[in-house]
Structure formats: structure tokens, C-alpha cells
Amino acid sequence: MVRKVVILARGLGTRMQKEDQSVVLDEQQTQAARKGLKALIPLANGRVFLDYLLSSVADAGYSEACLVVAPEHEELRRRYQEEIPLRRLKITFAVQEKPLGTANAVAAAEEFAGDDDFIMINSDNYYPVAALTGLRELKGAGVALFDQDTMLTRSNIAAERIKAFAVGLVGSDGRLVRILEKPTAEVLSQLRRPLWLSMNCWRFRPSIFEACRRIDLSPRGEYEITDAVQYAIDRLGEEFRTVLVREPVFDMTSRSDIPSMAARLADVPVVL
Template sequence: MKAVVLAAGKGTRLRPLTEDKPKVMVEVDGKPLLTHSFEQLIDLGVDELIVVVGYRKQDVIDHYDDEFDGVPITYTHQREQNGLAHALLTAEEHIEDDFMLMLGDNIFRANLEDVVKRQREERTDAAFLVEEVPWDEASRYGVCDTNDYGEIVEVIEKPDDPPSNLVMTGFYTFSPAIFHAAKLVQPSDRGEYEISDAIDLLLQSGRTIDAIRLDGWRIDVGYPEDRDRAEERLQDAEPDAPESTPT
């Protein structure tokens, strides 16, 4: 399975960390955000990384060149920052079958493999991790509205008045049907083509959508304090170095 990694953003909210680099090149625990994404995806068995670049794209290309840990990298260019669905469409010509999608500014230590397994076994049109966040943070994300049975009936991008605190995280799997849906998306109130609107179109057309509860943790590195929090979590998870034995 191929993986598309969205890495075109400026990271204006991460300033001053992004004064001289794109968002995905901000270091967390000694390596760029994008390296964390690549490592997670390679652990999931991807055979090609398709990286959507934009702002300061050459910084990314110069750093990684055409492969990472033996896995080939193909770059596509999002010329204008018009939203995640718009970014995804730049990768369409490189996708023939089911694929993974990861936002390059998220760090996961979670059950990503459950999403991939569901996609491979059930052949869904979309599967993604969801988690409950504090209500005052829900408006930062794509929010899932559910019915009385807990089934997702609508996905809404960054609503002012969230109907729930169940939100999509930055990891998905899709069938190629997502590209047709992305082409039908209209600009949101923010003027962007939202990936949540594309997923909602799949949902409303009766396509198979699966949401899987996050088991573990993930941090969306949107602000400097998020970077610090992610670094602390990663360092806490690292095993202590063994004590040296006197000789």
C-alpha cells in the first residue's frame, strides 16, 4: 500500500519555530516531524511515499532526496494552500488502489495498524482514527456527529459550535473513491477544500466508512507548546539507557 503524506504547510501558528523552515521540518526530539511520519508509515509496510510539498518545498526535497530508509519518495506540488482535499488531489495520478494518508504535522504512538487492517480486510472507502478531545479543542478539528447508536452520520470541519467532541485524527486509509469526492467539494467558509467535506460526501452517498477509536496517543503539532508536549511524551516513552558495567 502506498502512503500520501501532506507536507505543504507554512506553519504560521508554529512561529518562531517556522521562521526559516516549513512546518514539517520542525524538529521534535531531535528529528523533523516528517521523519516521525515516515518512520511510522514504514513500520506499517508502505512501499512508496508520496509527499505533497508546497511552502519551501526545496527544503524538504533537499533533506530527503528520493528515498527514505530504502522506500522511494515521489513528490507532488500544491502550488496554493487551498486545503487538504486540494492537496490530496495532487497525488491522484500516483494512486491506483487503496492507500494511507497521514498529515505530516502529527506524531502518533497509537493503533495505526488497526486502520490499515480494516481497510485491507473490509475494503472500506474510508477508515480513520477518531478520539475524544476536550470540548474547547474540538473546533480545531474535523468533528464527527453521531446518532443514538454511536454511528457517524456527518463530518464537519472546524465548526464554531461542535456537535460532539469526537474528532478525526491525522491518519486515514482510502479507496480511490476519495478523489472523486474531493473533486466535488466546494470551498468552505475558510475558503479551503476540506478533506472532512470529501469524507462527508462519501458518507452521504452510502459508501462504507469506518471510524476506529484511537488506542494510545497522538499530538497535532500546531503550536510551539504542542511541539514541547510531543517531545516530552516521546522522551518519557524512551527506554532508559542501560547502566554501564565497570570492567
């Protein structure tokens, strides 16, 4: 079974940096938020948000993690190379020199992945262990998709954001057909229910690196992992199986997420 996970941790954190006078934070949380370091937001018991995510990765059976970071992210390196004892995970780093999108970030981890399958997730989402385990137990490439109704009722993400998320189209054989990015209300109204949302929770084979190299820039000037996936399906003959999950994903995007996330994770044990 797959043992490696790539975690995208280079994000600029612009929404986290935005001041919000309605949110009461302690000094450490405020300092981390000002830097946009979502993964290093302190929550409880000396733990930061990324500690909880990494612990859930280990709970799901993974043993090696690669954090894709910016060249200047020395705080992340210091924490996991010098400050935190690691019992269950081996943590390494890959550098994405410029913020050129998720496919470019994945490409930065090619040396780490080698010839092995791996999963890829965001550093500012807290995924259910069931999704991570489901991907680990697949044979070949795949994606975890999340029920929109569950996300609307049980996650901490605003409904207007959830309704704008990418939707995975699943064939009758359980394989991914296409990811629809930012579908319009008209398109959504025509899709079969339930709607299955993509939260950037993938299992990749090494062929994804060729796809990442071959795609063009998106209209917003980035190399998008969804474009690489579609290239792999259409041009490389890759099949992506789906893990359909009726559990929520929690998000650490803005300062308003910090108090609720701290409360939600307060009793969750962390073992790295």
C-alpha cells in the same frame, strides 16, 4: 493490504512562525520555526519531526509515502531524496501549487495513488501506530477516530482546541455517518458519549479523487477533505468504516510544542 500513504506537508506554518519568548529553542529549531517548516523541526539525534512520523508509518506496514508539498519546499525534497538513507520506505513528492485546502492537496497525489487504496495523514501530527495499522487492515474506505477523553488527558494539545475538533458520528454498524466540523457546545451536549474526534487520519479508495473534483469551495475559501468525504458518502455510495482509537495524537503546531515533543520522542527509534 494497502501499502501507500499520502502525507499533507504543504501547510504554511503560520502559528509556528509566531515568536514566543517563553519557549527556549536552539538555533536550528529557531530557524526552522521562523520558516514555518513544522515537519523539519529538529528534535534529537539529528532527527526532525517528520522522520518520527515516517518511521511510525513504516512500523505500521506501509512501504510507499508521497509528501504533498509546496513548489518551493526544496528542503523537504533534499532531505528525503539526497540526505537520508531509506531502508523501509520509498518516498516521492506531489506538488500542490496553491494552498487551496486538504481536498485539493489530496487531489495532487492522484498519480501516486493510481488505482490503489491509500491512507492520508497530516505531517504535523504524530499518530499512534495502532491507528495506522487499523486503517491498513480495513477493507475499503475508512477513518480513524480518537476518543476525546483520551485526547484531553494524554495528548499535548490544549483542551480548548480539542473541544473544537471535528466529531465523527458513527452508526450502530460501525460506519461513519457524518463529520461535524466545529460543533457548537449545544450540539456537543446532545451527542452520545464517548465523542470520537477526527484528526485527519483517513483511508481512501480512488473514488475520493472524483469527490475532490466535484465539491465546492467551503465558506473559508478552501476545498475541504471532509466535504469530499461527505460527497463520496451521499453521492457516490461510498462507505467509510471506522477505527476507534483510545490512544492520543500529538501535535506539532506552535513553538511551545517543540520542547515537549523532543522529550517525548527522544527514545523512540527511527528507521526509515
